[in-house]
Amino acid sequence: MSRFKAYLRALGAIVWKDLAAELRSRELLSSMLVFALLVILIFNFALELDIKARDTITAGILWVTFAFAGTLGLNRSMASEKDRGCLDGLLLAPVDRSAIYFGKAIGNLVFMFIVEIIVLPVYSVLYNVNLFQPGLLLVIFLGSLGYVAVGTLLATMAVQVRTRDILLPILLFPLALPVLIASVKASNGFLQAIPLAEIMPWLNLLIVYDIIFTAIAFMVFDYVVEE
C-alpha cells in the first residue's frame, strides 16, 4: 500500500471512528446542540429584538452561538481521547501524525456542521430572518473551517493540562478573533444585501486564514503531541 493511500486510510479511519462512536453515545452532539439552542433562546428573550436591531445583530448572535458550541465540542472531542488513553493508541500508529490532526479536525467539522444545520432553521423561525442564502452558507462553511482548524490544534495542546476547560477558550478566542470578525462582517453583509465587492475582503480574509492555520497545524501537530 502506498504511503499516501495509507495516510488517507488512517485519516478516514479516525473520521469513521469518531462518527460511529458519537452515533452511539450522542455525548458530544447533544451537549453542543443543547448549549447552542439555549444561547439563541436566551438572546431572543433577553434582547426582545425589534426588527431593526435584529438586522444588525443577527450575524453576531449566530457566530457567538457557533463559537461557544464549537469550543464545547472541540474540548470534549480531544478530552475523550485523552481520558480513555486512546490518544496514545493513535500516536502509536505508523502514520504521519498530521493524519491524526486532519482526521480529528474533519470529525469536529462534521459535528459543527450538524449543529449549524439544526440551529439555522430554529434561529430563522425565532428571529424571523431568512438564513438560507448561498452567500451566508459559504461564510458559515469558511468560518467553521477556520475555527475548527485552529481549535483542533489548540484543543490537542490544552488537553495535556488539568485546566483544559478554561485553557482552551483562553487560547482559542484571541487566535480565532480574525475568523470571527471576518465571519460576522461577511454574514452581516449577505443578510443586509450589501454589494459583493464590499463583502469580498472579508471572504478573502476567511480563505487566507483557513489556508494559513491549516498549514501551521499540519507543520506543528507532531511537536504539539510530543511528550
Next chain:
Amino acid sequence: MMISVRNLVKRFGPKTVLHRLDFEVGAGDFVGLLGPNGAGKTTLLRILASLSRPAAGRVQIAGYRLPAQAAQVRRRLGVVSHQPLLYGDLTAEENLFFYGRMYALEEVKTRAAEVLHLVGLYSRRSDLVRTFSRGMRQRLAIGRAVLHDPEVMLFDEPHTGLDQDACAMLDTVLSEIAARGRTVVMTSHDLARVADLATRFDVISRGKIVASGTRQEIGPDNLLRFYRQAVKSAEGEV
C-alpha cells in the same frame, strides 16, 4: 540486538528520571523489567514506544533509530499499557478494524477474526467494549497490540487491576506470544507472574539498570531476593 539503548537521559523539567541508562534486548528474549514505583520503568517504555522524546542518548529498535525513524519503529511495535487504548462505544471487532486501518493492514477482517480467536473474544466480537470486564478489555488490548504482528512487544504492568482468573488467562496469551518468538519487554510489580514468563530480568532503580540476570543465573526461587538486593544496593549508593 532487537532493542539497544545507550546513555539514555530523560528529564521532566528540573527532574532527571533516566540517568544515562543502558539497556539491550536480543531477538526473541522475554525481559521482565522490575523496579519500585518511580524508578523509570514506564518512562523507559514510553521512550521505546516513541511516545516520549529523550533528552539525550541513542535508542534503536529492530535496526531503526528513534526518534528519526519513528514510523518504521511503530510498524514493528506492539504496546499494551495501563489503559487498554480502546473505544468503549465501538464493538470489539470495530476497535480492531479501526486499528487495522491505522496500521494499513490489507486483510483487516480476516486478521481481526484471527486475533479475536487468539484472545478468546470471538463470541463477543459484536459487543460494545464498554460492556466488557477489565480482564476482557485487557485481552482485547493485547489483541489490538498484536493485530499487525509486531516483532517487539512492550507490556506496561498488564496485570494491574485484574482478578486471578483474568491474570491466568492473560498469562496464557502472553506465553503464546513468547512462543511465537516475539521480543517482549514487560514491566510488573508482580514478581511471581514475571518469574513464570520472562527469560531475563532487569532491575531498574532511580533511572538506571542496576542488575540484570537470566532465569538460569538467578535461579527459580531467588527472584525476590535478587530484586531486593539490587534495589537496596542501588539505594545505598545514593
